[in-house]
Amino acid sequence: MKLKTKSSAKKRFKLTGSGLVKMAQCGKRHNMRKRSSKMLRNARGTTVMHASDAKKVRNNFFHV
Helix, strand or coil, rough: CCCCCCCHHHHHECCCCCCEEEEEEECCCCCCCHCCCCHHCCCCCCCCCHHHHHHHHHHCCCCC
């Protein structure tokens, strides 16, 4: 039987070719009026997850 990737991880994270975990920046869902323009600008796009957290997330992707 094949192991399936966790659906929650599949929706939130992507793996790069070198095995790093990409994720969206946090802090842009609501209450943007109290955040600075600089913070909102820097929170655009994606970022690479820290190695210690990525190890936990990578356990949910079985094809790696």
